[in-house]
Amino acid sequence: MRKLTSKTIRNAIRDNAIFIVVLLLIIITAFIEPSFITWDNLLNILRQNATIGIVACGMTYCIIAGLFDLSVGSIVSLSGVIVILSINAGVPDYLAVGYGLLAGIAVGVINGTLVSLINGRSGEAFIITYGMQVVVAAIALFPSNGLFIAGRVKPGIFMSMGQGMTPIIIFLSLAAIMQFILVKTRYGRQLCYIGSNISAANMSGIRVKPNRISYFAISGLMSGIAAIVLCSRVTSSNPTAGLGYEMDAIAGIVVGGTSMSGGSGSVFRTVLGIIIIGIMSNALNILGITAYHQQVVKGLLIIAAVSMDIWNKRIKVREIANEKAYIG
């Protein structure tokens, strides 16, 4: 029976450092602005971050595999442009949505093929997806000529994807599905193997190339879905909509605790990371802290939270080592 010693309390605090930091923020904000702690606001937060959340979940597979996908932002822009243009041209909703998703998957497959052709690791994936980001962003600008296009949407599948609870449901169910695949299926386990040691994975018979292409394809697909939710929410498409998404997605993944060097990770943690950053932004907005002050606070919070997390892990390892030394 574990006694409630100061040691266990200290451990508990360090274990959940990041949550405690966020909890403090929530309490302080709720005290100053009661409207922060309403059900409506919570739903708002989830809704506002559903788009970036979906993108981050998609990117998680790539990160676990030890790869990068920097093109997600541009894919969001491109898919959005394609969907809205299709709808404005009179194409039925489900087809327009299909085109957008297809575009995302196509770019993802191209990414994956290029990286696989050269047996690339993180570095090559970085540059290739960076190049694709520039290319796809340019493509997204062509049809719309840079203008943001208001969508002539009618009530239907497309319209409902961005309203009410739907974005939240889409976000959370996609995350749940991806987490399930990651943890419970052979495909998911292979993903972790490939991420930790790619040569070993190859030698043990896993078909590395097709698998890696699929990670990029999934990332592209998720970006496409995110684009549809986004465009439905604002009933318009902005050809630079996805600018900066890749950084925000990585921020979410990283705050969630997934390692950047690959091999392990969790979609669930990514969701947590995104929500935490979302809560931070919302709290600071509601407190009326101006955008640029917000940046300083956010940056320091990320560092503080992750610092405590890492420090905690080191102390744990040391404690275990000490105990072992004592016993041994």
Add this chain to the structure above:
Amino acid sequence: MRKVLAIVMAIMLAAITFAGCAKPADQSATADAAKSNGKKIFMSSAYYTAPYGAPLQQAVKDKAAELGYEIQIVDGEANADKQLSQFKTAVADGYDALIYWPGDTASTPPIVEYLNSTGLPWVALNTMVDDSILDKVPCMVCSDEVEIGRALGRLILEYFEKNPSDTKNVAYIEGSPGSSYTTHLTEGINEIIAASDVVILNDHMYSEYDPSKAMTIMDDLLTKFGDKIDLVVTQDGGMFQGAYNAISAAGKLGQFGIICQGQDLIVKEKLESGELYASVAQDPYREGSLSVEMLDKLIKGEKVEQWVVNPTGPIYKADIPNYTWF
């Protein structure tokens, strides 16, 4: 395997070179078709990809083609050093005239100085140059951004006159911190409403001209202030789109008025339906055309005004046919 890759590489390289060389051929064709006068104009846009930039640049291209000039527009990416370098390249390449769309006001002096030193005719477009060198610019074609702000301010006062209420609370969404447009608009508004009892509820909220961010901000403003809001003011049409969606999603359409600046199609639509009280003009087509017109005059050696102001003014539902919408 290696051979396949080599062929793929060769194809890609060929495609790139072809794409690069195809473009200038395209452009000279359009000039040839009209009455080409053999002169080339080079433009460096700081905000090439901005929503306002697209119609602006289209107008520049159209007017240039009409007057018989060849034109090339490059993306300055709001990077002053890059724009300086682009101009140097253009001068080395023998361009006859230049258009400069600055990214920010503070970095304009060295570039203006360089442009003047080349001896070529040039105009500044859209962003105002630094006060210290205002008189060194041959011609500046841009709106009086403070005046746009004042027009918004006057509309605010007018709205409250026509819709009297106990409180005069305004929720105000701005563009980008540091954008001169954003700052000047706010300056103009504050100038007009200073003496009245109109209250702007929130501190600066920046949507960076992104409809999606504007929607998020509007969501948060509704959460924080809810029924206290009497009027919503946004700095452009894109922000209006985002704010409108947020208000409609919260079911609060019709509870308060909205005023914005912009000539976007969505603005026109909501003006017609009455959901938008009024808008303020800033016509990118006009601005773009004017710049080439002025440049043309400079090339021919005619005198032009130093600051050619892109006219502005309130737009009501009745005024819709008088303006171009995009």
Add this chain to the structure above:
Amino acid sequence: MKKHTLDKDYIGTFLIRNAVSMMLLVFVVAMIFTKRSFFTADNIVNIINECSVYGVTACAMTVAIICAEFDLSASSVFAWSTVLFVICCNAFGIVAAFFITLASGAVMGAFNGILVAKVRIPAFVATLGTMTAIKGLAYVVTDAQPINTSNETLYAIGQFNILGITIAPIVFALVILIFIWFLKYTRFGRNIYATGGNYEVARLSGINVEFSKFIIFVLLGVCAAISGMLYCSRIMAGWAPYGGDLSLYCVAATVIGGTSLLGGSGGVHRTIIGVLLMAVLFNALTLLGVDGSMQKFIRGLVLITVIMFDAMANLRKRV
């Protein structure tokens, strides 16, 4: 990371191993024949002047990458340096401003260094946090407005040139030489290679790995500050959004140059090729009269092609 050597003739091997340099050569030659104005003194000087400002930081980024670390905050330190430099020039004069800005770059780099080396936060996270915070700081201090200076000494420095070459390429060349010397001939330099190649092995063989990881960030901070000051000398202004693409630019230049992101190999001399390739490309596209969005498209394509070419040339046999 052993590269697969070919056992063919020396020239063939040389060509493949230096694929990127060869591409640069091909490109330059193609441009000379396509556009007369490319090979003029004016244009070449322009290219060299422009790439030098960012180039200084690219060198430091290469060192960091050799040590298997990243730094996303370089762009923010750059922006902050432009802001701080302008403020200090206006308040204290250029000499004081120079030292203050340099020091602030070092301090910010040191902060990153402590986070990564001591607290052992992954570089990505640490520098993501500092990038956000420092950029915010730059906004706060200037109230988001761009600021400029009319300091005459700074202006004179910016205008100073020998046959058109301004101070930036001179500084760039100096920095390159210092880094090459540092990496090749000093113990610290060799330690960085070792640390990047295999952290555990380096640590166990007695190398002060913590110091290696720490110093690379300080170098980055200092170089970003220098880049910022060079930028100021050219445009006499400072603003928070400046240099937003600096970090990715430096990583791209390094990787194109042939330094592996996994660490332990490569060098600053390779990054020069990367910097030059990108500079020549951007210049060529403008000269060819290519329109803005098409330029971006082509730039992305070339980036991809270059890396694929290089990887293909050094194709790893194993997966």
